Amino acid sequence: MSERPTVEEYLKNIQERMFKAYKCVDCGMIIAPPSGSCYGCGSSNMDWAKVSGNGKLISFTVIHIAPDEFAEEAPYYVAIVELEEGTRISARLLGFDPLKPQEVKIGIPLKLDYEKGKSGKTYLAFKPA
Numbered sequence: 001m002s003e004r005p006t007v008e009e010y011l012k013n014i015q016e017r018m019f020k021a022y023k024c025v026d027c028g029m030i031i032a033p034p035s036g037s038c039y040g041c042g043s044s045n046m047d048w049a050k051v052s053g054n055g056k057l058i059s060f061t062v063i064h065i066a067p068d069e070f071a072e073e074a075p076y077y078v079a080i081v082e083l084e085e086g087t088r089i090s091a092r093l094l095g096f097d098p099l100k101p102q103e104v105k106i107g108i109p110l111k112l113d114y115e116k117g118k119s120g121k122t123y124l125a126f127k128p129a
């Protein structure tokens with residue numbers, strides 16, 4: 001855990017379904033997606049942090065016009081999720097009918113999952129906990 005975290009490693013961890021966030025060594029703030037400096041104190045002194053994968057739904061939208069990688073899956077949800085460790089990330093939201101957004105409630109508990117795109121790349125996703 002003494003290696004300085006890099007964006008490359010962050011993405012590689014996701015490919016291996018082992019999502020980890022950054023943690024500011026100076027103030028303890030958990031940071032994801034990766035940032036060169038801490039949102040809390042401005043430090044660039046980062047380490048890795050394991051995260052629980054538990055979070056809650058902050059906001060979402062329905063994607064109808066998708067990039068190639070997900071074109072065949074549209075429409076689908078993209079959500080902003082607040083992890084219980086405090087940071088907010090955007091990711092796919094699974095487990096709901098994209099044609100019934102009125103059934104998706106803000107604040108519901110979510111659990112980390114993963115999802116593959118057309119290219120075979122793995123992405124972060126969340127589903128109801």
Ligand SMILES: [Zn+2]
Nearest residue numbers: 024027038041
């Ligand atoms: Zn900090």
